[in-house]
Amino acid sequence: MNNFFKKKKRWLQKSERSVEKQEQEIKKSLDYSKTHFINQKNNKTFTLTFIQTLVDDKIVNNNMLPPLIEEEIASVKEVEKRLPMSDIFVSKDKNEIENKLFHGYVMVTFDDSPEEFAFIGAAKNIGRSVTSPEIEFSVVGPKEAFIESLDQNINMIRKRLPIKELIAEEFKIGELTKTKVCLLYIDGVTNKQIINTVQQRLSEIDKDEISDSSYLTQIISDNGNSPFPQLLDSERPDRIVASLAEGKIAIVVDGSPHVLIGPTQLTEFFNSFEDYLLNWILASFIRLIRLFAVTFSIMITPIYVAVVTYHYELIPKDLLSTLIISRRVIPFPPILEALFLEVTIELLREAGARLPTKVGQTIGIVGGIVLGTASVEAGLTSNVLLIFIALSALASFTTPVYQMSNTIRILRFPFLFMAELWGLLGITIAFGFLLTHLLRLTSLGQPFMEPIFPFRVKDYKDALFRFPFNMQAKRPIFLRTEKPQRFSEEKAKKKKDIDE
Amino acid sequence: MKKYFFIPLLLFTVLLAGCINKKIIDDVNITTGIGIDKEGEQYLGSAMIPVYNPDKSIENFIFTAKGTVVRDLMFQMQQTSSQPIVGGSLDVTLFDETVAREGIPHVLDVFLRDPSVGARVHLAVVDGKAKDIFEGKYGDRGNGRYLAELIESNYKTGNLPLTNLHQFLHDYYQKGKDPVLPYLRQTRPDLVNIAGLALFKGEKVVDVLDENKLFYFKLMVDYYSEGALKIKDEHGESFIKSIHSTYNFKVKNRNPYKFSVTLEVDGMLTEHTGKSLEKGEIKRIEKQMEKQIKKECLALLERFQENKIDPVGIGHFIKTQTRNFDFKKWEESYQNASFDVDAKVKIVEVGVIE
Structure with missing residues (x-):
């Protein structure tokens, strides 16, 4: 991971630059805002710097300014301790400034110590609300679809998988867009090799702009010249959860209402989630x-x-x-x-x-x-x-x-x-x-035509046919999961009567 | 180098594509019937082409040519046609009796060499001229379909045994069995009748079996006979439809040969002219039918012997029962063989009125 950031040595790479110089650059934008305030208790002047369009005014006015002005706060250390907000951290690193400002943080500096900054998260959340799926609509079953917000999407997945084993690894891709990409998998189930493959491919992406998950499909697919998609995209949280539980990985991209699933087989592209309902x-x-x-x-x-x-x-x-x-x-x-x-x-x-x-x-x-x-x-x-x-x-x-x-x-x-x-x-x-x-063709290193070739009878249970759930006690062989058994087959078949 | 292997492939694909002869269905004359007649010393060939009208009716157009070699006939017809004449969708091939008595396999040779002609083409021998049959107008699906369906449906539900090109050649090349073909006769300008069965000796027709003997013949060569038979006794006439039949040949004696033929028929009484079915009537009809089958089948077998032909395949049967079978000797001993026909008739259904 660290390697990945070090490798970038292009024109955007920031050398150690002074606060003033950075300010000069950012000032060119109209939504740059820098305001001076005076603390009423100790008369110290402090400055709030932020990008107006990214910051929620209500948070600044209602939650941030009253304590900063009315209470006795003299340094950035105290800001961190006394402000009633959770997303605050203090730094002396000048390189953080640009990064944080452009992610909706408000920078607080005290005039007597201009080399110390406190960053307070106050990002504005503009986005649509959760709607029903349009492409993968089903008559029965949940009517929730992913939206453009990464946090909301992961929230929908975590709600359905409330276990600590569900790992969400973050990647930042794109020199210009700095898109947040999240790799999801269940630790102890998903094959380590598959995870490594995805981690490696994601971290090696060298593209300045990532707008949607379908960019990633094309970039990290095993064969980019194939007309066949090798990663499945879905807008249904329930389908993603079912795939994760099978031992697959999911890739959530910020700003994309489609989540990628891999590895996949050809037959999976002709399955709709309604088949399970x-x-x-x-x-x-x-x-x-x-x-x-x-x-x-x-x-x-x-x-x-x-x-x-x-x-x-x-x-x-x-x-x-x-x-x-x-x-x-x-x-x-x-x-x-x-x-x-x-x-x-x-x-x-x-x-x-x-x-x-x-x-x-x-x-x-x-x-x-x-x-x-x-x-x-x-x-x-x-x-x-x-x-x-x-x-x-x-x-x-x-x-x-x-x-x-x-x-x-x-x-x-x-x-x-x-x-x-x-x-x-x-x-x-x-x-x-x-x-x-x-x-x-392969999908993340696994054969694409499985179970037709290599021929694996056991994987037919959920390929061309969809056999009953009590026959789906084992995870698909082609995923090579670390825990092949999902649940006990015998127990699933038994249907006890109440008086037994 | 490996990277560019597809370039010659692509070139071949495009360049060689012109080498294939296209036969777009509406740009060819699809023959549905071919007739070979004898006129003097020459063959008179006729090829029937359906003409599809925009109002979905079908007319027939007949190309004719005269010549001594069948391939030459086709070539001459082609010269008069605006579009290529193709034979891949052939339904029937008819031979007039003169041609058939001279032998048809050398005529058939033309079709056998053409891979586009299917093995399910129907062959038939015609009383009169094949060209006259083609010139009639039968049904609304075109004459080719009519003639093919006539033979097919009579095989499936009537007294005709299976006779298509495949079966004909099978019997022809099978030692100890002689082929048969349906014998057609035009009864009206819009109707063709199956008048019997042409019996071959090798490649030549030697005898024609009458229509009313077909049932007995089919009993001896086909398992699931669907034919029908009229039985007459003192109480009236009955019409029996055979719903299931089996035949069984056995060698009883070898020098001279004596065969026993057992025919089992499960029948259905479909019509009875007596006032009502009295007690024991069914038994009587069964007995009468057994008698009739025994008599007629024996007569048929003896008739075949007389003509030195073997359409039932006795020779083939005895070959399967004998080690180092000698066909030369068989031809003589076939003449001296005797038959013992036994029939077991069971009427399993008499209809709903009792």
Whole structure:
């Protein structure tokens, strides 16, 4: 950690500078405030220095100034002892000044000893209140979602995990933004090696600005050039807590309402937290439907293009007439027809996402219905393909993790390209590449395709299916936890009657 | 170097893509039926192409050509077509009786060499000209579908044994078994009837089995026969639907060969013209049916012997029972073999009125 701060030797690195010089620099900002006061008991003058926009006026006026002016306080030492506030500390280090002022501290100095400073925390908290989750909404279960404040987010996690083993390690990342990043894990459960990996990667980040947790996903992922996200982000505290309890790590970033979870597997991106809130039979069924939807969404258009272009023999005889009739007036080859529709759908999505909600809905309706019908009537696309494209767009929305659904969105284009070039053989080759890529991926050093490969039957309990809780007594093998047993399996199965 | 391995790969992908022949479904003529007739010394080939109209109705267009080599026929048809004629979606192939009596496997050779032709293409021998059958208008799904479905449904619920390209070739190459094909006859411009079964000796048709013998034939070659049979006795006529049947061959004696054939039929009485089913009536119908099956099956087996053909596969059966089986000797001893047919009929259901 110390190493990390020492390494920075750029233009922002502060050498020992005088108070006056620092003051000169900060003074350029309009919200800099420096006021002199006189203590009424001993007539000593003292100065309050702070950045107005960062400091809460009420705390200064109501809690800080009355005792400072009315009580007998003569030095910064006494400030620390007598002020009725908790976040106070005294320092002689001039380098602290800039750092503290810009984090919402009020600096108190006495004119007779200008080399001693007391810093009093009075930061203003502007932020929205806790709302219900928008992306990972569930009908049942808690309706709390993370917000942009790190403290509030950790508070929501700690409330659910009130144990001393939950460790929250702090990192400061970004030379300009000085973003607070917090690594959470349960000591004695989470694998030490995974923790070390994350610690190392976080401390080695060399970027001046970190605005959101998704920056970190891209920076600390094992393979930054993969379209697949390798860290899961969630806005639900309950999901984070469940993951921590499994033996994973969580990364909370100040200013980001999304918390990262790692290591993850591919299958986890198709799990929604609601799966745990439903009966295991329903949950498993819904999971399988989602996996089917993903495969369908990626494959259906390429298969259409391949079959219609090269393999008319594969079409069932009864379907042949439907397909031929729908295509007979279309002037384009199947690939252009498919690309035209795919691009239209992507445009609709992008337009819908960029516009304000109300306008976005209109765009969806206008685009979806009017464009679709019109293009079929104009003879630009076949109605069979229109159905396939609409279905595959619908199917891609079932992916519960937004980052992954974006990946699914672009994944069909290489397949489409290969289908046009080489037909089904091309699709097979593209699938081979995809599979190879997935098999090579790791998430924080753990295999991404587990439990499919490496094949581990025991980890299927919470991957493609969601088996009942009494079968989830062991933590996933791929996390290599220090405490593999979560609870006693036998006890969980027993259901005692009251008179036994 | 390893870093750039994908560049040649990418180049190949783009450059070689043009080498593949595209067959976009609406830019090819998809043949659904091919007919081979004999006209004088030449073959008359006809290829039936469905034409899909915008109002979703289907018409048929027939390309014809004359020649001595089947491949040449295809080539000539291609010359008159605006789009490539492809055969990957073939439903039926028909041969007129003259061609069939001369032998069809050398005609079939063309289809066997084409990997896009499936093994489930239906073959049939036609009474009259195949071209005439194609020129009719049957059903609303196109003639190809109609003919294929005619044969399929008669296999599934009627008296026809399984006869597609796969089964035909299996029987043809199987020593000790001769292939059979359905025998079609156009009865009306919009109807085709399965008039019987063409029996092959090797690659040539030698005999045609009549429609009313099909039930007995299917009993001896197929397990789950779904056929139906009419029984007549002094109390009236009954119609029995076979819901389950098994056959069992046994060697009773080897020199000369004597086989026992046991046929077990579970049947369902679907119609009875007598006033009511009297006591013992069912037993009587069963007995009558057993008698009829015994008689007809024996007659069939003897007829096959006479024609020196073996569509039931007795030769194949005896081969599985004999070490170092000699087919040359078998051909002689087949003529002297005798059969003992036994039938066990059980009527398991008579319907709801009693």
